[in-house]
Amino acid sequence: MTRLLLLWALLGAPLHPASGSRVGPPRRSFRLDSSDRGLVHFIQPDIHNTTTLLLSNDGSTLYVGARNVILSLDVSKPDVITLKNKRDWSPSEEDIRACRNKQKDATECPNFVRVLQPKNSSHLYACGSYAYNPRDAILDSQTLTLTTVSKGEGRCPFNPFERSTAMTIDGELFTGTTMDFKGANPVISRHFSRDRRPDIRQDSAGYLLDEPTFISSSFDKKEGKLYFFFTEVLNEFHYTMDLKGTRLAQVCKDDVGGQRILQKKWTSFAKSLLHCQQGFDILQDMFTLQPSEGDSSEETVFYGVFTSQWSLGSESSAVCGFKMKDIRGLFSGQYKTFDTVKHQWSTSGTERTNQGKCGLWNATDVVLEVVKKSFLSHVHVRGADTPLMISSGPNGVRYSRLVAVTTQAANEKQYTVLFLLTETGFLHKVVLLGRSSWIVEAIQVFTEPQLVKSLLLSSSKDVENGNVLMCxxxxxxxxxxxxxxxxxxxxxxxxxxxxxxxxxxxxxxxxxxxxxxxxxxxxxxxxxxxxxxxxxxxxxxxxxxxxxxxxxxxxxxxxxxxxxxxxxxxxxxxxxxxxxxxxxxxxxxxxxxxxxxxxxxxxxxxxxxxxxxxxxxxxxxxxxxxxRSYQTELVVVSLLLALLLCANVLVGLVWNQRRCAAPSKPQESLKNDPMLKQEPLVTDVKDMV
Structure with missing residues (x-):
């Protein structure tokens, strides 16, 4: 799939409010060839499946994980993207044959790079499916030289099309993925542990994670905890068919496991139900928006886009926000207990004192036995207030990915802007104002409709503060x-x-x-x-x-x-x-x-x-x-003509009367009559003129 880096400028423009939380049509729409909204594309014919993106700290270099290759692109200029380095990372012919012998077709056996994370200031960590036999590597961030290659089981999935999540903190790698060929063994784990601590992963008990699809992960630096967002079967509800929902799980960054029970396993693992809106229960993507500088970390907001597991007759999506302060208090309350004999959860919660806490490495076996069975929070997290936006009905769309940014407008107020990708490859830019939301722009990203699997925002570039109301x-x-x-x-x-x-x-x-x-x-x-x-x-x-x-x-x-x-x-x-x-x-x-x-x-x-x-x-x-002046002149001329006609008629009448009244004169005397010496009478209007 063709990938691109999109750099946008926020429009400072008036907005049309939607009714409630349901969004209306986009304020402005731009086709791919529109001169009013240019997009910068980077395309190479031999590059495919570019689904993994990593932006350097200074925002000048974009690292791209693709099929059989890793790229570094120069994105420091707003109007062009240039290739800096390209590193081939393809499986050998023997690896491909082994993959085909496992009944996998040719499209599944290349090396799909699924993880790209910073290792330190000079190197990157990468992990790829590598012909259904995961491998990882350490690369020089400048030259992309591969310096280390090892097994990558539990760090990225065997299946190149299976979703997973990974992040590095202080050189340690935390992942949520599956660690077997069939994808039936899900695990949340820590790798490359520092200070002689053992690597930690999930307990093997099947009821801890039930067919999860890992979506995203985030780090709470103040609490020293990691949060994992995923969907799974909700086995605490007893239905005739599997009911899926969205989960939030937590682990402590420095967890080292128990001494006898839960050795090299999480003692801090706990999970809860994440609820957005009735009918919207399947998480598609989650983004962590950090607070503005100087604000409390409790102001961190998690923005998630949800769809429905049921057919609603039309495309639909909802976006909800979850506050950090609500999540922190979630795991300090009541917990359900799993009955390993009946294989079911208790219907009510019991107050617990050790669940969700860090530093249980020296806890007693009794405490860890309780922790092992009671890790499901009785309460669940609801979206803050109402859903921030709902797209449904005949004109509804399904969103697949989102990112968020906070920007200051000309009136010095802070506003949150969401960038949402539709499943057909359109980008919607949405501004949140209280409980209302507006689609400011709809931008066509590709000529042909296609699903975009990665969206990355460079918060240090793309933003023009402005508000037309202030200008x-x-x-x-x-x-x-x-x-x-x-x-x-x-x-x-x-x-x-x-x-x-x-x-x-x-x-x-x-x-x-x-x-x-x-x-x-x-x-x-x-x-x-x-x-x-x-x-x-x-x-x-x-x-x-x-x-x-x-x-x-x-x-x-x-x-x-x-x-x-x-x-x-x-x-x-x-x-x-x-x-x-x-x-x-x-x-x-x-x-x-x-x-x-x-x-x-x-x-x-x-x-x-x-x-x-x-x-x-x-x-x-x-x-x-x-x-009016011209008409007046015509009237005057007409009146003069009429007066002249009347004068001539009057003269003629007078002359006839005198002729009839005068005595008979000799013919010669008539020649001297002064009346007969006058000019001929005007007999035509043309002559009068």
């Missing part, structure tokens, strides 16, 4: 849009978040838009018909939770037709609207510049500009004035 808005200058009358105008507006809603307003007083003139499309854009009442400033605002932010601003004006400019040139009375006479700056013919930081309450707004007040009109009002 001032930047001034968004309006975008000029020119249009013609009766033309359809569409103004685009993109949502900054999948959970945000968009709404449009007009004017600097942000008036609501009447539905009879405007249409807001599903993509957020606004459409309307350009007219005298729709030429204005339009603002698109996004709203998410209680936060609003202006996205775009448009100033829609009317485009000046050429006929207006020609008419104005012919008529000296028409106002000049030629391109040469218009102001160079569009703001000179619009209202005041747009400023989102200005308080635009209705009371503080100045009166809308009018011609009488001498203030400047916007472009739409200017054009409408030109239209």
């Amino acid at each position: 001032p808005q930047s001034i968004t200058p309006p975008t000029e849009v020119q249009t013609d009358l009766n033309e359809v105008v569409t103004l685009p507006c993109a949502r900054p978040s999948d959970l945000a809603t968009l709404h449009w307003t007009s004017g600097h007083d942000r008036r609501p838009l009447p539905q009879k003139y405007f249409l807001q499309r599903p993509d957020g854009s606004l459409s309307f018909l350009a007219s005298a009442v729709t030429l204005d400033v339009y603002i698109c605002t996004s709203q998410e939770a209680r936060y609003q932010e202006d996205q775009v601003v448009f100033n829609v004006t009317l485009r000046v037709p050429k006929v207006f400019a020609e008419g104005r040139a012919a008529g000296p009375q028409a106002p000049d609207t030629s391109a040469e006479s218009l102001p160079e700056n569009d703001n000179e013919i619009t209202s005041a510049p747009y400023d989102p930081n200005e308080n635009w309450s209705q009371e503080s707004m100045p009166p809308r500009p009018t011609a009488d007040s001498g203030t400047q009109k916007n472009a739409g009002e200017k054009v409408l004035e030109l239209v």
